[in-house]
Structures are given as structure tokens and as C-alpha cells.
Amino acid sequence: MSAARVIEAINVFEDGDLSSPTGLPGMPPDRVEFERALSQHTFEASRIVEDFAGGWYGKTIWKEQNLSQDAINRFTRYAFKKMRSELGRRRETA
Secondary structure, X not given: OOHHHHXXXXXXHHHOOOOOOOOOOOOOHHHHXXXXXXXXXXXXXXXXXXXXXXXXXXXXXXXHOOOOHHHHHHHHHHHHHHXXXXXXXXXXXX
């Protein structure tokens, strides 16, 4: 899910107005900062998943010549653990 979709959902939840744009001049500074941080977070998370998943898929198909549901489930559990760890590491160094 992109940052824009999450922000849109938050807007709908907050004021129920689907036509309410985000990021306009005059927005409260904390809201602008939140949207910037959310956008950065979703971009970084998607890059981690894209890089890791692509590498895993290629390696698994090459080595195993197939892809079982069990292998996908193990990968998914590990991938989320890795992503949380990486985002936590980046937060600590920021």
C-alpha cells in the first residue's frame, strides 16, 4: 500500500470527506511532517521487500526448481521479521 493510499484513508477516517486533498499549503505542520515520514517509511519498506523478495524468489526457483506453499509461508514469516528489523535499525541511526 502506498503512502498516498494510507493518507487518503486517514483523511476519510478523520473527516469523512473523500474529496479532501492532502499536503496543501496551510495544513498543520505536524500533519505535513506525518505525511512526509509516512511516505519515507512506505518507500523504504517497499524497497526492502522488493529487493529481498526478488532475490529469494530467483534463488529458490534456481535451487529447488519449484515453489511450495510451505516455502512461501516460511519466507513470508522471515521477510516480515527482516523488514521490521531493518526499519528499526534505520530508525535508530536517523
